[in-house]
Amino acid sequence: MLQCDLPHNENDAVLLAHGGGGRLSHQLVEKIIKPHFKNSYLNDSHDGCSLPLNLIHNLAFSTDSYVIKPLYFPGGSIAELAVYGTVNDLAMCGAEPQFLSCSFILEEGFSLKTLEDLCQRMGRAAQECGVQIVTGDTKVVEKGQGDEIFINTAGIGQLLSRRKICRSQIQNGDAIILSGDLGRHSLAIMAQRQGLELQSKFTSDLAPLHRTTNSLLKSGLNINCLRDLTRGGLASALFELQDERCLGMTLEKNKIPVHEEVQSLCEIMGYDPMNLSNEGCFLMFVPSSDQEETLAHLHHLNHRDAAIIGHVHCRNSYISIKNELDVETLVDWPLGDPMPRIC
Amino acid sequence: MCLAIPGKIIELNGEGLQRMGRLRFGPITKDVNICLVPDAQVGDYVLVHAGFAIHQIDKGEALKTLDLMENCEIKNEIS
Amino acid sequence: MKLVDEFRNPILAKKLLNKIHTSCTRHWKIMEVCGGQTNNIVRYGIDQLLPRTSVSSVELLHGPGCPVCVTPINMIDQIIELSLQHDFIVCTYSDMLRVPGTHLDLNQSKARGAQIYPLYSPLESLQIAAENPTKQIVLFAIGFETTAPTHAVTLLEAHRRQLKNFSLLVSHVLVPPALDFLSKNPNNRIDGFLAAGHVCAVQGLNEYHPLSQRYKKPIVATGFEPLDLIQGILLCLLQLESGAFQVENQYRRAINEDGNHIAQRLVRTVFTVSSQEWRGLGVIPDSGLSLRPEWAEYDAIRKFQITKVIPSSSALECLSGLIMQGLRKPMDCPHFGKTCTPSNPRGATMVTSEGSCAAYFKFRSPGVQNASM
Numbered sequence: 001m002l003q004c005d006l007p008h009n010e011n012d013a014v015l016l017a018h019g020g021g022g023r024l025s026h027q028l029v030e031k032i033i034k035p036h037f038k039n040s041y042l043n044d045s046h047d048g049c050s051l052p053l054n055l056i057h058n059l060a061f062s063t064d065s066y067v068i069k070p071l072y073f074p075g076g077s078i079a080e081l082a083v084y085g086t087v088n089d090l091a092m093c094g095a096e097p098q099f100l101s102c103s104f105i106l107e108e109g110f111s112l113k114t115l116e117d118l119c120q121r122m123g124r125a126a127q128e129c130g131v132q133i134v135t136g137d138t139k140v141v142e143k144g145q146g147d148e149i150f151i152n153t154a155g156i157g158q159l160l161s162r163r164k165i166c167r168s169q170i171q172n173g174d175a176i177i178l179s180g181d182l183g184r185h186s187l188a189i190m191a192q193r194q195g196l197e198l199q200s201k202f203t204s205d206l207a208p209l210h211r212t213t214n215s216l217l218k219s220g221l222n223i224n225c226l227r228d229l230t231r232g233g234l235a236s237a238l239f240e241l242q243d244e245r246c247l248g249m250t251l252e253k254n255k256i257p258v259h260e261e262v263q264s265l266c267e268i269m270g271y272d273p274m275n276l277s278n279e280g281c282f283l284m285f286v287p288s289s290d291q292e293e294t295l296a297h298l299h300h301l302n303h304r305d306a307a308i309i310g311h312v313h314c315r316n317s318y319i320s321i322k323n324e325l326d327v328e329t330l331v332d333w334p335l336g337d338p339m340p341r342i343c
Numbered sequence: 344m345c346l347a348i349p350g351k352i353i354e355l356n357g358e359g360l361q362r363m364g365r366l367r368f369g370p371i372t373k374d375v376n377i378c379l380v381p382d383a384q385v386g387d388y389v390l391v392h393a394g395f396a397i398h399q400i401d402k403g404e405a406l407k408t409l410d411l412m413e414n415c416e417i418k419n420e421i422s
Numbered sequence: 423m424k425l426v427d428e429f430r431n432p433i434l435a436k437k438l439l440n441k442i443h444t445s446c447t448r449h450w451k452i453m454e455v456c457g458g459q460t461n462n463i464v465r466y467g468i469d470q471l472l473p474r475t476s477v478s479s480v481e482l483l484h485g486p487g488c489p490v491c492v493t494p495i496n497m498i499d500q501i502i503e504l505s506l507q508h509d510f511i512v513c514t515y516s517d518m519l520r521v522p523g524t525h526l527d528l529n530q531s532k533a534r535g536a537q538i539y540p541l542y543s544p545l546e547s548l549q550i551a552a553e554n555p556t557k558q559i560v561l562f563a564i565g566f567e568t569t570a571p572t573h574a575v576t577l578l579e580a581h582r583r584q585l586k587n588f589s590l591l592v593s594h595v596l597v598p599p600a601l602d603f604l605s606k607n608p609n610n611r612i613d614g615f616l617a618a619g620h621v622c623a624v625q626g627l628n629e630y631h632p633l634s635q636r637y638k639k640p641i642v643a644t645g646f647e648p649l650d651l652i653q654g655i656l657l658c659l660l661q662l663e664s665g666a667f668q669v670e671n672q673y674r675r676a677i678n679e680d681g682n683h684i685a686q687r688l689v690r691t692v693f694t695v696s697s698q699e700w701r702g703l704g705v706i707p708d709s710g711l712s713l714r715p716e717w718a719e720y721d722a723i724r725k726f727q728i729t730k731v732i733p734s735s736s737a738l739e740c741l742s743g744l745i746m747q748g749l750r751k752p753m754d755c756p757h758f759g760k761t762c763t764p765s766n767p768r769g770a771t772m773v774t775s776e777g778s779c780a781a782y783f784k785f786r787s788p789g790v791q792n793a794s795m
Binding site: 345351361388393394400411 | 425426437542544545546575618623624
């Protein structure tokens with residue numbers, strides 16, 4: 001007698017068949033993923049979606065992939081990161097984020113309960129940001145070929161003005177403003193990995209930034225460039241902002257906000273706060289004539305640690321920092337992620 | 344070489360090579376092996392390298408050193 | 423952080439620097455031996471704040487004080503070879519991951535499927551061994567005297583827990599023989615030394631007295647914070663100006679004359695002194711540690727037939743050997759900053775941030791960087 005070989009999912013783990021495009025795939029999307037992303041675009045259940053954009057200015061478009069471990073950390077999870085990360089990238093273009101896509105690559109054996117929880121968190125994060133997740137995809141790879149879950153989100157949003165906001169707009173003399181203190185996201189991750197207990201309730205700075213950037217853009221302030229700090233930290237962000245004009249940037253160490261917890265982490269593990277990651281902090285480049293007003297605006301929006309940390313110049317093409325002893329030295333751009341040292 | 348930083352002992356447990364201390368580094372707490380400094384007590388500061396306390400820190404000497412620097416009275420205290 | 427921030431006070435730094443400037447009447451060259459001190463000297467720009475006139479100066483030379491940099495190429499090659507075997511897990515300090523062997527570094531070996539576990543503490547390798555009983559766990563045990571006691575404890579704990587799948591690949595180096603080697607060189611330009619503060623915290627100061635007397639050079643055991651370094655330089659300078667040559671303790675809060683007896687006893691239980699190759703310098707007799715024969719079952723060298731000392735052409739691979747002896751500066755090298763950078767290092771002193779070439783490359787002042795490139 002023939003047996004039906006359709007896998008019967010009585011356990012709580014992702015199976016290869018969930019990515020096979022058949023009934024189990026459909027069930028996964030309809031029962032676990034879509035309910036948490038609730039919107040009419042998803043109800044069409046089509047290969048893609050058509051969106052009413054009513055563009056006045058250009059469209060901003062960004063994408064990012066999220067592979068973080070651990071999946072959950074103090075202050076959030078890969079879910080919120082996947083939403084806020086792309087929302088923030090759009091915000092740094094000077095756009096109002098509107099729509100996101102979401103692709104999952106799941107490892108066979110990944111907990112369905114965890115997947116549902118992450119989808120729920122993504123849905124909440126999207127709602128909080130005022131964006132909708134309107135299209136997506138799900139694939140499953142064999143056990144050992146992935147690492148639990150990878151998420152990609154791409155996003156679009158309308159620019160708020162015709163004014164270009166990018167590194168080519170950075171000018172000689174611009175003030176460099178940081179919206180918050182360094183290294184909180186790294187600390188939240190490291191604390192779990194290294195068994196560090198934190199005296200106070202210290203969490204990642206993971207947060208959407210678009211409401212802040214929108215407010216700044218609508219205020220009429222001259223903003224030449226915005227850039228959020230993610231992996232690679234402040235140092236990487238600054239190096240990536242240099243273009244073929246090779247303007248120099250000089251920072252002042254005593255102006256860079258670093259909380260005591262992060263400083264202690266750096267002392268223990270041998271890190272430099274400039275290389276630690278943030279997920280809710282950004283750089284602004286504004287004409288020095290606007291620096292005080294911009295700073296006041298940030299403080300007013302509750303970015304209490306915002307500070308003017310340096311200026312752009314054309315004396316040379318280096319990124320340098322004036323340290324505690326008033327000596328100017330070059331900022332290092334490390335090759336990769338910070339790792340604990342014994343030396 | 345030899346990255347090592349001071350931490351304050353707030354708790355002790357275990358014995359011999361497994362003697363452990365809970366140390367405070369500013370607002371961060373971490374467990375560290377204390378077997379190399381068995382005489383260290385709660386409240387003492389120790390120097391921590393690669394997850395081990397390697398020497399006690401003499402707070403009195405630290406203050407004396409800072410005083411000397413403050414007054415820049417460098418007497419050649421040759422050992 | 424307490425007992426750290428106080429030693430970064432810029433006002434006190436200025437006071438000490440003023441004293442250096444008013445005390446210096448001739449040209450002096452002081453060598454710090456410890457890579458962590460080199461890194462902080464260059465990071466804080468301390469060397470730029472020292473006197474430099476036509477009649478008087480204090481020039482800092484940067485010694486071979488980075489155990490990562492001086493790990494012999496053949497040891498890197500052999501740990502990489504072990505790591506690429508499918509039933510091995512290599513536990514290593516992250517400092518070692520980008521150190522180039524002949525063909526690969528450990529990062530590249532990981533990309534080829536090697537299981538590499540980066541450590542904060544060597545005790546973590548015991549947990550790895552316990553959780554992977556069918557695999558061979560090799561702890562790459564490098565470092566100076568500061569780290570040797572931690573490896574001794576790790577081995578003793580492995581023995582207590584009967585972790586038969588655990589071994590150490592030892593490549594420990596000792597500071598006093600290196601000072602002896604440097605001072606013996608008739609071409610050396612070193613007037614005085616800053617000894618490595620944390621090495622001395624463990625070992626004490628006893629081994630340094632014969633060296634200062636034999637070579638008539640002051641040796642000041644110095645800490646790592648900016649004020650420690652500046653005060654250490656000042657104390658050394660004052661001895662030089664007065665013609666003294668004694669061992670002196672700047673880092674009194676962490677160093678006493680005899681060091682940490684318990685740590686020293688544990689090291690003697692587990693290790694014995696042996697010859698050691700220093701990448702860039704060659705073989706220095708009695709300058710390293712090996713596991714004692716009674717610990718053979720935990721000795722990766724014996725267990726996996728590894729050749730410890732292969733005098734190699736690494737001593738001549740670039741100027742790094744001369745730089746570590748204080749006979750040249752990084753900027754003297756034609757490759758510095760051009761074909762030799764931290765992402766593409768040619769020699770020992772560029773491979774990690776504690777190497778003087780890497781430190782100069784990363785933290786140099788813009789003016790000096792301009793001149794060098």
